[in-house]
Amino acid sequence: MPQAADGSHTSDLVVLGGGSGGYAAAFRAAELGLSVTLIEKDKLGGTCLHRGCIPTKALLHAAEIADSARDGAKFGVRSTLESIDMPGVHSYKDKVVGGLYKGVQGLFKQHKINVVAAAGRLVSPTAVEADGVTYEGRHILLATGSVPRTLPGLQLDGERIITSDDALILDRVPESVVILGGGVIGVEFASLWRSFGAEVTIVEALPRLLPTEDASSSKLLERAFRRRGITAHTGVRFAGVTRTENGVVVSLEDGTAIDAELLLVAVGRGPVSEGLGYEQAGVTLDRGFVVVDDYYQSSVPTISAVGDLIPTLQLAHAGFGEGILVAERLAGVAVSPIDYAGVPRITYSEPEVASVGYTEEQAAQKYGADGIESFVLNLAGIGKAQILGTSGATKVIRKKDGPVIGIHIVGTRAGELLAEGQLIYNWEAYPEDVAPLIHPHPTLSEAIGEAHLALAGKPLHVHP
Structure with missing residues (x-):
């Protein structure tokens, strides 16, 4: 990385924040031949890897194991749940996080990204300062993420x-x-x-x-x-x-x-933007969020922002997509705005709740109540759901005589079914396009197939 006579360092892109959006932008920019400096005061990987997606899902998997042990008799397996060993649970969780963290660190080395382990602050439209050193960039990407919110007057103590x-x-x-x-x-x-x-x-x-x-x-x-x-x-x-x-x-x-x-x-979670020099550099904020256009450019042309710092979906995979889009835009690659309705959303509870596209209420507001059709398939009619002992439903919403505009699934492992739902929505498929596709039996994926068969007017395992 070039160093100026005044001790400053210059890169094509300086990223402030090493979470999902920041590192996705850094990786893609490096792949496209840009020089990249990333400044992160904490561990690379951000909230998702260390305090969000990964550790919570590890805990939820441990919870699933606990339920299986407790409920084994339902399946003819005599088992008992003696206790929850929280040190053991944390050891398992930390091992998962640690392995992924090493992988992310390796990717930074592979992409030859200059990583600065320090707290950074925006000091101009083209510079970030960290530990007394100025890092100049042709472009700056703000990706400082979010922290848990509280309510006015509600004091957190970390104990009770x-x-x-x-x-x-x-x-x-x-x-x-x-x-x-x-x-x-x-x-x-x-x-x-x-x-x-x-x-x-x-x-x-x-x-x-x-x-x-x-x-x-x-x-x-x-x-x-x-x-x-x-x-x-x-x-x-x-x-x-x-x-x-x-x-x-x-x-x-x-x-x-x-x-x-x-x-x-x-x-909820609030953006981390206070005291970081954003407004002093001319960046417009709204309730702490950086205001950006459809391509994540802020009010300052040389500064972009992604992830939880902007008022979009607070999801790691949304941050990935935003970061990649910024990197490609800076490298001169043609890009298109993200359709956030087409970004999958999953709650990893038991049962899981998964969705893509519009809710029925949103669809009715957009197209009129008479302009949409929907079908709800009860998972009780799906063989694999009976085997797993799960209940729930799959709802598919389409425009009247048009493409699918919403898929909503509730049930065990619903999130794993949503990849197909994402393709159906984003490729603007009609139920008639999906109906001929043969889904494997017995699997939960049949819920997607059966619902589209019904909407296409040829239901199979559905009571009239």
Whole structure:
């Protein structure tokens, strides 16, 4: 990397932040022949690898193993669940994270990216300063991510009132927990803690859990959670919390008081932008998010932003796509804006909730209630679902006499089915295009095939 007489360093691209969006941009830019410097004060891989996607899914897999051990008798296997060994669970989780972390580090070396392990700050439209050194770039990419939010006046203490970051390293299974927030993070922790044996209560101010998902998916999840013994207070606001000798008492605005060992605050994540010099460099912010156009360019032409720092889907794979798009744009490759409706969304609870495209409500608003058709396939009619002992449904929504515009799945391993759903939506396939495709039997993927057969007017294992 060239060094100027004043001690500054110059690259084609300087990336501030080494999470999903930042490192995807760095890798792709390097592949396209650009020189890249990436500045990261923490571990490469960011929230997803170290405090989000990977460790939470490792915990959820351990929870699945616990459920299998506990419920073995349903399948003729006599098994008992003696206990949850949290040090052992964390050892397994950390081994998974550690292996992937080594892989990411190796990719940085392979791409010959200059990695600066330090806190960085934007000091001009073309420069970031870290540890007293200035790193100049023809272009700057901001990818500083997000942190857990809290509510005004709600003080976190990391002991009784905690965030998802704290929950990931908790050294025990709480006897009881109240989860404030019924979105993805809250639902996933509710699921895993219940599998580990905790008493779980969710509080969600909006009328249903997973409020951004299709209403039918939320209803199926809530029904499944009730069967599992998870209590949900929806449509009611949090009023306050008091610490007690043994835990907390959570108060709701309807007068309900809930005693628990812990309160997990899972009300979303906010962007990390304060104090990093963004506004001083001319970057426009909105509620802390960097305002960008469809190609992730900020109000300053030499500065782009991706990932949780911009108000798009807070998903690692969305960040990958955004970072790649920026790198290709800078290298002169033709790019197209991302259709966020076509980005898969998965909640890894038990049951899982997976979707791509529009919800039925969104589709009706866009095309009119008479301009869409939908079909719901109950998983009870799918042989593999019976074998696995899962329940749920697949909903497919199409434009009237047109392509598929939404697929929603609830059930065990629903997320694994969504890859096909993503292709169907993004390739604007008609149900009549999908219906002739023969899905393997017995598999859960038949739920996709059967639903499209029905919408195409030739149902197979569907009662009229």
